[in-house]
Amino acid sequence: MFFHDKTYDLDELARYNLHIHTTFSRCADREMILRDIVAAAEKAGLEMIALTDHNYPEKKNAVAAQKTELQRQLAGIDTKVKVLIGAELSSYGIGRFADDIETDSSLDYRLYATNHYHQDYWIHPEDKSPRGYCENMLAIMDKVIESGRADCLAHPFMAKYITACGDFHSVTAAFTDNEIGDLLVKGYGHGVAWELNVPAIMGDPVFFRRYFGIGKEAGVIFNLGSDAHKLRNIDLRQFLPELKKILGA
Ligand SMILES: [Zn+2]
Ligand SMILES: [Zn+2]
Numbered sequence: 042m043f044f045h046d047k048t049y050d051l052d053e054l055a056r057y058n059l060h061i062h063t064t065f066s067r068c069a070d071r072e073m074i075l076r077d078i079v080a081a082a083e084k085a086g087l088e089m090i091a092l093t094d095h096n097y098p099e100k101k102n103a104v105a106a107q108k109t110e111l112q113r114q115l116a117g118i119d120t121k122v123k124v125l126i127g128a129e130l131s132s133y134g135i136g137r138f139a140d141d142i143e144t145d146s147s148l149d150y151r152l153y154a155t156n157h158y159h160q161d162y163w164i165h166p167e168d169k170s171p172r173g174y175c176e177n178m179l180a181i182m183d184k185v186i187e188s189g190r191a192d193c194l195a196h197p198f199m200a201k202y203i204t205a206c207g208d209f210h211s212v213t214a215a216f217t218d219n220e221i222g223d224l225l226v227k228g229y230g231h232g233v234a235w236e237l238n239v240p241a242i243m244g245d246p247v248f249f250r251r252y253f254g255i256g257k258e259a260g261v262i263f264n265l266g267s268d269a270h271k272l273r274n275i276d277l278r279q280f281l282p283e284l285k286k287i288l289g290a
Contacts, residue, residue: 042192042232044089044125044150044264049257051265051290055277058082059091059125060152060195060238060266065107066094066129069270075114077272082122085276091125091150091266093195098162102144104128125149129195131157134164135177136184145190152236152266153191155181159202169205171215179216182224186231193264194228196238198252199245213248222255229261237288239267239280246287253288 045057061078062069075092082090092111096104108126115124127150131139138145139162145151156178157163166177178198185191198221200212225235235256242249256263269275284290 043234043262044192047260047262049263049290051281051284051288054237054263054265055281056087057089057265058085058087058267058269058275058277059089059150059193059264060093060129060236061090061269061275062129063092063094063111065104066270068095070272072272073270075111076118078275079118079120079122079124081272081275083120085278087122087275087277089123089125090275091127091152093127093129093150093152093266095129096131096140096144098131098133098139101139102141104130104140105144105147108148127151127192129154130190131160132181132185133157133160133162135180137164138188138190142190151190151192152195153185153193154195155185155197156199157202165205171206171212174200174203174206174212175215175220179220179224183227186224186228186233189231191233193234193236195236195266196241196268197235198248199238199241201241201244210245210248213245216248218251218255221252222259225256225261226259229259234262234264237263237265237284239265239277239284241268242284242287250288253290
């Protein structure tokens with residue numbers, strides 16, 4: 042489902058940071074405890090945040106138990122910030138999900154990663170050319186959208202974890218405008234938002250300018266997220282000048 046109105050104004054979108062990791066994610070700084078995240082969000086003028094810890098296949102449904110713990114902590118915090126307790130879930134192959142449907146439906150915000158190719162459990166396509174990876178990513182995203190499991194796709198189309206093609210920009214350059222547009226529209230029709238992921242955009246500005254332009258023209262919903270692993274990355278306003286330049290927004 043969608044959590045805010047449709048807008049392509051980045052100043053508006055910067056009121057919602059919908060991709061933040063806590064210490065439940067191994068890759069997050071140890072300072073990422075809920076009380077301090079909420080304090081940083083207040084200082085950053087955020088109205089809503091989403092906690093999106095990774096689920097690990099070997100601890101398959103741990104994010105559900107973590108939600109209970111985060112809820113307990115949240116009850117003791119006095120704040121006006123709306124806190125969604127979700128997860129960054131994984132579809133690690135076409136139609137493959139690392140979490141159970143019960144876990145998925147217990148979360149406030151279901152953000153699906155579809156391109157964590159650096160993880161050892163991720164299934165790579167047989168055809169390891171840029172087009173092979175494009176078709177693989179499109180098929181994974183398509184199945185996630187149809188599954189009804191996702192509220193948003195995390196850093197969709199991002200290729201930085203693909204090492205088989207040399208420069209990863211050759212992968213995103215191989216997506217056609219029609220492929221991007223058709224999938225974005227399909228997601229919107231299924232109530233799935235498309236992430237504007239700050240580090241992904243910075244790492245592949247040419248592609249993400251295209252992505253934003255196509256989505257804006259098609260009228261889809263974008264959710265902004267900084268993929269914060271450190272407290273100082275919670276405030277989205279610091280990224281706006283650069284994002285506006287890259288996206289032409
Ligand atoms: Zn991710
Ligand atoms: Zn993340």
